[in-house]
Amino acid sequence: MKQILEAMDSNVKSYAYKLLSKKDYFKEELKNKLLRKGFEESQVEEVIKHLESQGLLNDEKLKERYKEIYINKGKSYLKLRNSLYRKGITEVELSEDEELKSALNLLKKSFKKEKTFENVVKFLKNRGFRYSVIKKAIEIMLKEEEWLKSYT
Secondary structure, eight states, rough: OOOHHHHHHHHHHHHHHHHHHHHHOOOOHHHHHHHTTTTOOHHHHHHHHHHTTSSOHHHHHHHHHHHHHHEEEEEEOOHHHHHHHTTOOOOOOHEEEEEEEHHHHHHHHOOSHHHOOHHHHHHTTTTOHHHHHHHHHHHHHHHHHHHHTTOO
């Protein structure tokens, strides 16, 4: 009986390693995946603790990486929060400065219309940015536009 339990533990562990070799998972996300595969909850919890002790599961580091990716892609706090919530993370902090950086990245990459106040507000608001961030982004963008016009 003991050998059967050890074999099941090693199956859970090897499947978890296999999953983690392909991509990083949040603790809750990996737990759900292992439970859906049909492993027992006690075994899954044990493997999760083992992986955390080895440093292979770290929700905080992964959350920071997600924040960095979303900022560089120009995604709003709402998009980040919703994405992480689906993965089992309920607490997400994104400072106004980080969200402003994200909004400016998005404007530089994707905004092609005439840069009027109304167009920019609509563009950023439809993508989930807070109005305080939109206002600051517009101020910065308009200052850059004026500076460029004065030197051309």
